Amino acid sequence: MQTDLVAALDIGGTKIAGALVDADGRLLVRTQRATPAQEDGETVARAVDEVLAELAGSALWGRVTALGIGSAGPVDASNGTVSPVNIPGWRGFPLVARVRAATGALPVELVGDGVAMTAAEHWLGAARGYDNALCMVVSTGVGGGLVLGGRLHPGPTGNAGHIGHISVDLDGDPCPCGARGCVERIASGPNIARRALEGGWTPGPDGDTSAAAVAAAARAGHPVALASFERSAQALAAGIAATATLTEIEIAVIGGGVAGAGDILFAPLRRALHDYATLSFVQGLKVAPALMGTDAGLVGAAAAAASAPTTPRRAVRAGR
Numbered sequence: 001m002q003t004d005l006v007a008a009l010d011i012g013g014t015k016i017a018g019a020l021v022d023a024d025g026r027l028l029v030r031t032q033r034a035t036p037a038q039e040d041g042e043t044v045a046r047a048v049d050e051v052l053a054e055l056a057g058s059a060l061w062g063r064v065t066a067l068g069i070g071s072a073g074p075v076d077a078s079n080g081t082v083s084p085v086n087i088p089g090w091r092g093f094p095l096v097a098r099v100r101a102a103t104g105a106l107p108v109e110l111v112g113d114g115v116a117m118t119a120a121e122h123w124l125g126a127a128r129g130y131d132n133a134l135c136m137v138v139s140t141g142v143g144g145g146l147v148l149g150g151r152l153h154p155g156p157t158g159n160a161g162h163i164g165h166i167s168v169d170l171d172g173d174p175c176p177c178g179a180r181g182c183v184e185r186i187a188s189g190p191n192i193a194r195r196a197l198e199g200g201w202t203p204g205p206d207g208d209t210s211a212a213a214v215a216a217a218a219r220a221g222h223p224v225a226l227a228s229f230e231r232s233a234q235a236l237a238a239g240i241a242a243t244a245t246l247t248e249i250e251i252a253v254i255g256g257g258v259a260g261a262g263d264i265l266f267a268p269l270r271r272a273l274h275d276y277a278t279l280s281f282v283q284g285l286k287v288a289p290a291l292m293g294t295d296a297g298l299v300g301a302a303a304a305a306a307s308a309p310t311t312p313r314r315a316v317r318a319g320r
């Protein structure tokens with residue numbers, strides 16, 4: 001019997017996805033459930049049980065050597081608990097114990113979704129070949145993760161690299177996290193849209209007020225839409241520059257819906273990096289769009305498990 005697969009769970013506010021992932025990052029078996037995010041915690045946990053039961057029912061299950069979980073945060077990997085902002089029924093929910101009860105003796109690794117995305121981009125995506133990288137998701141929120149010295153750096157609780165809640169505006173707007181002027185409070189999709197609307201941008205006949213609609217207006221030259229993306233890019237650049245100055249990352253990889261705006265985001269971002277990443281050792285910092293798409297969570301959860309110290313060396317040799 002080969003033992004070369006890793007099971008992966010990707011838990012978010014809209015879906016709970018599971019897969020069996022091989023040593024090349026292919027998803028050999030996949031399944032998912034809608035997240036009953038507004039139900040009680042036990043109902044959400046039963047959806048996880050169902051996904052796991054489906055994976056365990058596969059003929060390939062015997063080849064699985066470890067299980068990785070990437071979850072919406074905050075997570076606490078040191079205690080095996082999760083408290084996803086968008087799943088109110090789970091506060092300090094003992095997810096690792098619950099998964100262990102269903103899967104037995106397999107090593108289980110829990111990381112935040114930003115860290116999982118980072119593991120995926122480092123293994124097979126835009127950060128491949130870089131020993132020091134920051135990977136970010138810019139969408140409804142702003143998350144991220146770090147690769148340092150060639151290894152994923154989840155930190156003690158699985159949240160390291162959470163760049164969305166670095167403050168880049170000391171007296172800025174209050175952030176739901178309790179601080180002020182956070183990167184997320186300025187750069188996220190909803191904040192791009194809010195700022196555009198406040199500045200006098202009006203949506204088209206379809207009434208679409210998403211960041212994607214603002215991006216379309218920016219592409220057509222609308223000055224308020226352009227300015228809102230410019231401001232988002234500035235906040236991202238300040239956060240990335242701070243990270244680079246602290247850790248000497250060589251590349252920042254950006255994914256998520258807002259990154260889908262392409263040059264509308266990346267052009268002002270590269271310009272703003274010149275303003276904030278000024279010291280000689282950060283001037284060569286690269287910025288690139290993420291490559292892994294919607295499977296990044298599953299591939300990354302597998303990579304995080306495969307690179308964890310508790311996982312047998314025969315497992316997927318990813319993310320080292």
Ligand SMILES: [Zn+2]
Nearest residue numbers: 165175177182
């Ligand atoms: Zn914050």
